[in-house]
Amino acid sequence: MKLVASRVAWGAALAAFAWCALATKMDTPAANAALEARLKKLETELRCLVCQNQTLADSNASLAEDLRVEVRQLALAGKSDDEIRAYLVARYGDFVLYDPPLKATTSLLWLGPFVLLGGGAVLWWVVLRRRERAAASPAASTDPAAEARARKLLDAEPPSAG
Amino acid sequence: MKTFRWSIPLVIFVVLVAFLWVGLGRDPREVPSPLIGKPAPAFRLAQLHETGKTLSNDDLKGKVWMLNVWASWCVSCRVEHPLLVQLAKANIVPVYGLDYKDRPDDGRAWLAQNGDPYTASIVDQDGRVGIDYGVYGVPETFVIDKAGVVRYKQIGPLTAEALKQKILPLVTELQK
Numbered sequence: 001m002k003l004v005a006s007r008v009a010w011g012a013a014l015a016a017f018a019w020c021a022l023a024t025k026m027d028t029p030a031a032n033a034a035l036e037a038r039l040k041k042l043e044t045e046l047r048c049l050v051c052q053n054q055t056l057a058d059s060n061a062s063l064a065e066d067l068r069v070e071v072r073q074l075a076l077a078g079k080s081d082d083e084i085r086a087y088l089v090a091r092y093g094d095f096v097l098y099d100p101p102l103k104a105t106t107s108l109l110w111l112g113p114f115v116l117l118g119g120g121a122v123l124w125w126v127v128l129r130r131r132e133r134a135a136a137s138p139a140a141s142t143d144p145a146a147e148a149r150a151r152k153l154l155d156a157e158p159p160s161a162g
Numbered sequence: 163m164k165t166f167r168w169s170i171p172l173v174i175f176v177v178l179v180a181f182l183w184v185g186l187g188r189d190p191r192e193v194p195s196p197l198i199g200k201p202a203p204a205f206r207l208a209q210l211h212e213t214g215k216t217l218s219n220d221d222l223k224g225k226v227w228m229l230n231v232w233a234s235w236c237v238s239c240r241v242e243h244p245l246l247v248q249l250a251k252a253n254i255v256p257v258y259g260l261d262y263k264d265r266p267d268d269g270r271a272w273l274a275q276n277g278d279p280y281t282a283s284i285v286d287q288d289g290r291v292g293i294d295y296g297v298y299g300v301p302e303t304f305v306i307d308k309a310g311v312v313r314y315k316q317i318g319p320l321t322a323e324a325l326k327q328k329i330l331p332l333v334t335e336l337q338k
Contacts, residue, residue, distance in 0.1 A: 049193065049298035062263070063298055066289050091296040093196040 039072060042081055046071075046088060047096050055098065195296055195315040202229075202306045203294035210261055210269055210283035217258070217284050219310060226336045228257045228329075229304040230280070230320075231292065233264040234272035236300045242319035243276050249325070250279035255333045259283035262292050262300055305329060307336045 040057060046067075048059035056064050056071070067088070074084045085097065094100040102110045197203075206218040230246060232239045246257060259280035261269040266285050273283070286292055295304065298317075305314040314332055316324055 052190065063289075066293060070293060090196060091293060092298065093193055093296075095193045 035075060038081070039068075039075060042071060042075075042084060043068060045098050046085075047098055049092055049096065189318075191299060192317050193298075195312070195317075197296055197304075197312045198315060200312060202304070202310050202312050203291070205284070205286075205291045205294070207260075207284040207286060207291060210259070210266055210273075210285050212282075213266070217282055219306075222258070222306070223310050224308055226255055226308055226333055227281075227306055228255055228333075229260055229295075229306060230257050231260045231262050231295070231297050231300050231302040231304075233262045233300055234268040235264060236262075238319045239301045240276070242301055242321075243279070245320050245322060245325060246279040247277045254330065255337075256281040260291065260295075261285050262297060263287065263289045303329075305332055305336070 043057035044055045046056040048054045048056050048061055048064040048067075050061035050063050051059045054061075054064075056067055071084055071088075074087060079087070088096045094106065100106050100109065202219050204219055206216050209215045209217055232243075249255070250257060257280055259282070261283050263286065266287070269283065269285065273280075289297075295302075301319055303316040303320055304312055307313050313336060314329060316329070320329075
């Protein structure tokens, strides 16, 4: 009986400790490594809005800390990665994602490089074609007046030597 | 044809400079808020002065109001504060203050020192309401219409220009 009571007491103490650990604002060690890895991956895909070129995982800004806590609580509440992303996008916009979705407002971002690449390819092709054509008809590039004079000189009787 | 070909690099250069010039004038910290046109996120928070009372966004339905996110630790809040005091004196639109991630004592002392332009201030000590409003750079100011829809968000300190050209005309329009 005494053993059971002490076990119950220990259990209660541990539960209280766990609850305190979860309730604190600090980044607490999560119950399992899988959740920890999942949070880490998710945080590296999210942008900190205060230090805009840092991920949520890297930033030490106070907002980033708050958002990490928020993300952890959402994950612990059983929300999926997509639901957590949607939660942040609803508040901060697509900018919070390092991998923004393709839609009307982000089309220039996604398609711009391909448009530039295509434009470059067309320009390259045009230049090559023009050069090829120039190489195929070299006569056209010489001065007609100079050519006539050369022909006249070649056709003329060689000056008598001596 | 020859002059045309010569002008291509010039045109590219001019376009590039135009893009860079426009880019210089824009603030990269100004991220468009997805909240514009959406209902203002719900809150019920303790007031800063009348500590026993709370204030909820539902209490403000039916009137146009502004929410100014500030804190005693926020340096640029000092820059915009005289404008808010001036706005409060003009009595055009009620401005509610959200004391963001601040100690209430510090907040009260700051208002006593700098003047209190707010119809009421509420305390968001853990910053949860701030997250709901997408706050990332204090000060921020929201204009909310009679139906409780967010119509405008100013990121960073209010300027006389923004107030005169955007916010006040919008408020007058919404108050009709």
